[in-house]
Amino acid sequence: MADYTLSAKITGDSGGFNKAIQSAEKAASSFEKKMESISSKAKSIGDKISGIGTALTVGVTTPLAVAGKSMVTAASDFDENLNKVNVAFGNSADSVKSWADTATKNFGLSMNQALEATSLFGDMATSMGLTQPAAASMSTSLAGLAGDLASFKNIEIDQAMTALSGVFTGETESLKQLGIVMTQSALDSYALANGVVKTTAKMSEMEKVALRYKFVQDQLTLASGDVIRTEDGWANQVRVLKLQFDSLKATIGQGLINVLTPVIQVINRII
DSSP, rough: OOOOOHHHHHHOOOHHHHHHHHHHHHHHHHEEEEEEHHHHHHHHHHHHHHHHHHHHOOOOOOHHHHHHHHHHHHHHHHHHHHHHHHHHHGHHHHHHHHHHHHHHHHHHHOHHHHHHHHHHHHHHHHHHTHHHHHHHHHHHHHHHHHHHHHHHHHHHHHHHHHHHHHHHHHHOOHHHHHTTOOOOHHHHHHHHHTOOOSSSSGGGGGHHHHHHHHHHHHHHHTTTTTTHHTSSSHHHHHHHHHHHHHHHHHHHHHHHHHHHHHHHHHHHHHH
């Protein structure tokens, strides 16, 4: 039996196939280039938007930096303190603000300090049950006393305010550091000497506040009016000069805030 082998050779034109491959490669390359172009344009647009945002931010913040952060801060603090006074004293707020207008000359306080002090004392007074008119009267009295105490003891107004807050809180340590011993026994003795038969243990909170208030006023008789008495002295003249500058900063800062706030509002709406 014979073996037979059949062989065949197949030939053809591969040019078409090669062209198809090349065409596909060109299409892929073209698509890649288009995607790169789109990505580049998107990045360019993003950079421009970022640049606009930076320019707007710089345009707004540069005047603030030039004018000084302290001016804007002073104006902002003034607005906050003014709002606190309006809330604390209601219909009596105008009388407090009128008093604050004279606080620099009479008590060595800037208007901002005067508003801050009265709003602090006013909040505590009304929380103890005092009416707004009564709270306004007590708060301006204590704020003025704080200014005189700061002048008399040569301390910062914040320390004087903290000490006088003891009228409402009953805290005695800050007053003791200034030479005022307001212990319960001292208050009881003071009450008895002034015709009050109740001891502090039997008093309501409002009665205790009234007693402490009178006690502290009597203890600080020497300090009361110290700013007026020493207004021509070097220390108080320097103090008043600083307060005048503080008020000027607040005034300029308020102008900047009024001008720039609408600009910032527009930018926020755009963004």
